[in-house]
Amino acid sequence: MSAVRTARDRARRELTEEILAAGRAQVAASGATSLSLRAVARELGMASSAVYRYFATRDELLTALIVEAYDALGEEVERAAEPRAGASRRDRWLAAARAVRGWALTHPHQYGLLYGSPVPGFHAAPERTNGPGSRVPLALLGIFAGAPEPRTPIAAPPPPLSPVLTDQARWVGALVSPAVPEDRVVRGAMAWTSVFGLVSFEVFGQLRGSFAPAEELFEHAIGRLADALDAP
Amino acid sequence: MSAVRTARDRARRELTEEILAAGRAQVAASGATSLSLRAVARELGMASSAVYRYFATRDELLTALIVEAYDALGEEVERAAEPRAGASRRDRWLAAARAVRGWALTHPHQYGLLYGSPVPGFHAAPERTNGPGSRVPLALLGIFAGAPEPRTPIAAPPPPLSPVLTDQARWVGALVSPAVPEDRVVRGAMAWTSVFGLVSFEVFGQLRGSFAPAEELFEHAIGRLADALDAP
DNA sequence: TGTACATCAGTGAACGCGCGTTCACTGATGTAC
DNA sequence: TGTACATCAGTGAACGCGCGTTCACTGATGTAC
Numbered sequence: 001m002s003a004v005r006t007a008r009d010r011a012r013r014e015l016t017e018e019i020l021a022a023g024r025a026q027v028a029a030s031g032a033t034s035l036s037l038r039a040v041a042r043e044l045g046m047a048s049s050a051v052y053r054y055f056a057t058r059d060e061l062l063t064a065l066i067v068e069a070y071d072a073l074g075e076e077v078e079r080a081a082e083p084r085a086g087a088s089r090r091d092r093w094l095a096a097a098r099a100v101r102g103w104a105l106t107h108p109h110q111y112g113l114l115y116g117s118p119v120p121g122f123h124a125a126p127e128r129t130n131g132p133g134s135r136v137p138l139a140l141l142g143i144f145a146g147a148p149e150p151r152t153p154i155a156a157p158p159p160p161l162s163p164v165l166t167d168q169a170r171w172v173g174a175l176v177s178p179a180v181p182e183d184r185v186v187r188g189a190m191a192w193t194s195v196f197g198l199v200s201f202e203v204f205g206q207l208r209g210s211f212a213p214a215e216e217l218f219e220h221a222i223g224r225l226a227d228a229l230d231a232p
Numbered sequence: 233m234s235a236v237r238t239a240r241d242r243a244r245r246e247l248t249e250e251i252l253a254a255g256r257a258q259v260a261a262s263g264a265t266s267l268s269l270r271a272v273a274r275e276l277g278m279a280s281s282a283v284y285r286y287f288a289t290r291d292e293l294l295t296a297l298i299v300e301a302y303d304a305l306g307e308e309v310e311r312a313a314e315p316r317a318g319a320s321r322r323d324r325w326l327a328a329a330r331a332v333r334g335w336a337l338t339h340p341h342q343y344g345l346l347y348g349s350p351v352p353g354f355h356a357a358p359e360r361t362n363g364p365g366s367r368v369p370l371a372l373l374g375i376f377a378g379a380p381e382p383r384t385p386i387a388a389p390p391p392p393l394s395p396v397l398t399d400q401a402r403w404v405g406a407l408v409s410p411a412v413p414e415d416r417v418v419r420g421a422m423a424w425t426s427v428f429g430l431v432s433f434e435v436f437g438q439l440r441g442s443f444a445p446a447e448e449l450f451e452h453a454i455g456r457l458a459d460a461l462d463a464p
Numbered sequence: 465t466g467t468a469c470a471t472c473a474g475t476g477a478a479c480g481c482g483c484g485t486t487c488a489c490t491g492a493t494g495t496a497c
Numbered sequence: 498t499g500t501a502c503a504t505c506a507g508t509g510a511a512c513g514c515g516c517g518t519t520c521a522c523t524g525a526t527g528t529a530c
Contacts, residue, residue, distance in 0.1 A: 006493080006494065007493075007494090008492090008493055008494070008504095008505070008506080011493095011506085012505095012506085015506090030352050030353065031349065031350075031352035032349075033265045033351075033352050034352050034353070036482080036483065036484085037483085037484065037485090038482070038483060038484075039482090039483095046506095046507070046508090047507065047508050047509065048483095048484085048485090049485080049486080049487085049507080049508070049509080049510095050506070050507045050508075052484095052485075052486090053505080053506055053507070054506095057484080057485085058483095058484065058485095109349075112348075112349030112350070113349070115432070115436065115438065116344070116348040116349025116436070117263065117264075117341075117344030117345070117348025117349055117436065118263075118344070118436060118437065119265075120262050120263035120265050120266050121262065121266070126440075130441065133438075134441075137442070158456075159452070159455055159456065159459070161452065162448050162451075162452065164448045165448040165449060165452055168442065168443050168448070168449070171442075172442050172443070186449070186452060186453075189442075189443060189449060189453075190426065190430075190453050190456065193426060193429040193430045193433050193453075194422065194425060194426045194429055195429070196429050196432070196433065196438075197425040197426055197427070197428050197429020197430065197432065198422075198425045198429065200347070200428070200429065200432055201425050201428065204347065204348070204349065204350060205350070206347065206365075206428075208358075209362065210369070210400065210403075210404050210421075211400050211404070211421060216394050216396045216397040216400070217397060217400070217418070217421060219394075220391070220393060220394065220397055220418060221418075221421075221422050221425075223391055224390075224391065224422065227391070228460075238526080238527065239526075239527090240471095240472070240473080240525090240526055240527070243473085243526095244472095244473085247473090268515080268516065268517085269516085269517065269518090270515070270516060270517075271515090271516095278473095278474070278475090279474065279475050279476065280516095280517085280518090281474075281475070281476080281477095281518080281519080281520085282473070282474045282475075284517095284518075284519090285472080285473055285474070286473095289517080289518085290516095290517065290518095
């Protein structure tokens with residue numbers, strides 16, 4: 001067991017990567033439902049049975065592709081949300097939201113795989129997808145950790161949270177440190193779901209005939225969401 | 233061509249309805265991708281080729297099911313959004329939003345068919361789905377036609393709309409009468425996408441481990457959205 | 465009211481396709497002595 | 498450094514399945530005279 005592995009091992013890693021790449025391309029081209037082991041094998045010029053040396057089943061390959069996609073999106077959003085010199089919280093929020101939209105528009109089928117209707121007859125193992133799937137919400141949450149930076153104070157006080165909602169929000173808020181206060185978590189969740197609602201509508205074609213192309217609506221919306229988030 | 237049709241005609245109508253019902257049940261049970269003409273025929277105890285007397289192709293059946301689903305949801309939302317004695321705009325908005333969520337939770341697969349990732353290799357004819365698909369947004373828009381009912385005035389003035397966004401919002405606002413002012417349309421669009429973002433996240437399982445069950449988050453969110461909508 | 469013809473619904477077999485997965489096998493690569 | 502054995506990657510054929518769609522057909526229903 002040396003750090004430098006054998007030729008066999010290197011070949012294995014490479015082929016695994018090639019299989020993933022072919023699967024990724026297939027999902028990108030025609031969606032997750034039509035992902036097929038046989039087509040992947042054909043693409044790589046190997047017998048369909050050979051793929052089974054690398055992924056025990058079609059569902060395993062699909063799970064790996066989901067994890068990959070969550071990680072790809074997560075990485076982009078994390079980078080955008082990162083604290084930077086001269087970047088306010090609002091800037092980071094806007095950048096993160098744009099990263100979500102940008103990735104979704106360039107990878108519509110992978111976006112659909114993650115945030116669209118679940119693939120029928122397939123349930124990804126939660127212990128494999130939960131972590132990667134949490135990267136985006138955690139990155140967004142991280143932006144609002146710590147004290148708020150008030151900008152445009154709102155006259156009306158925010159409506160109180162119900163006890164259940166308070167508990168949920170406290171639990172979520174404690175996932176980052178320093179913990180985010182409950183009302184902020186709830187506002188963040190609303191902003192988070194808004195962004196994905198908007199992006200899903202755009203990617204899945206619901207805005208055709210009204211706000212498509214949705215660039216401007218999106219920009220306006222995330223600006224307003226930022227205003228709401230920045231309130232004390 | 234009398235109003236009362238022949239026996240053959242009655243039988244045709246009935247069987248068409250039965251085929252739709254079987255298809256609906258199949259979508260409800262396992263999602264749109266696994267809808268199969270053969271399975272529908274099996275369900276009805278007829279030869280698979282017989283279905284072709286009623287629907288020229290699988291895609292036609294799927295289109296019909298999409299139209300049906302849009303109409304079912306549209307009807308519920310329209311009813312909820314209807315002006316009623318003693319019901320404020322806010323009440324109507326809350327009822328409409330709850331109708332969306334309620335329908336989605338009881339028909340998750342049909343909801344996925346309408347608002348999830350598009351079925352691969354299938355494109356519904358826009359001239360058939362556009363009308364039914366507009367019912368929900370138009371119902372929501374209708375709630376806010378005419379003058380606003382200010383409740384909790386917001387200190388900060390709303391951010392101005394870009395020229396493109398103004399045009400889009402004006403066009404959308406003119407779909408109902410009296411026309412809805414641009415800024416209100418944009419706020420409505422944000423509320424609309426928020427509701428569907430929240431519902432999609434809940435139905436597609438993205439809130440597992442944080443805000444699920446999402447009843448309370450949803451109630452809170454639509455309340456806050458109502459506050460924003462009711463601003464002058 | 466009865467007959468002749470046209471229309472239509474439903475059948476069953478078939479075509480051609482692609483899929484996931486298994487299995488016995490061969491040949492190459494790795495390992496222990 | 499060389500040999501003997503164990504491990505593993507990849508093959509090709511096969512199983513069993515379900516699908517959408519077509520086609521020539523039969524028998525029932527509708528229509529015109």
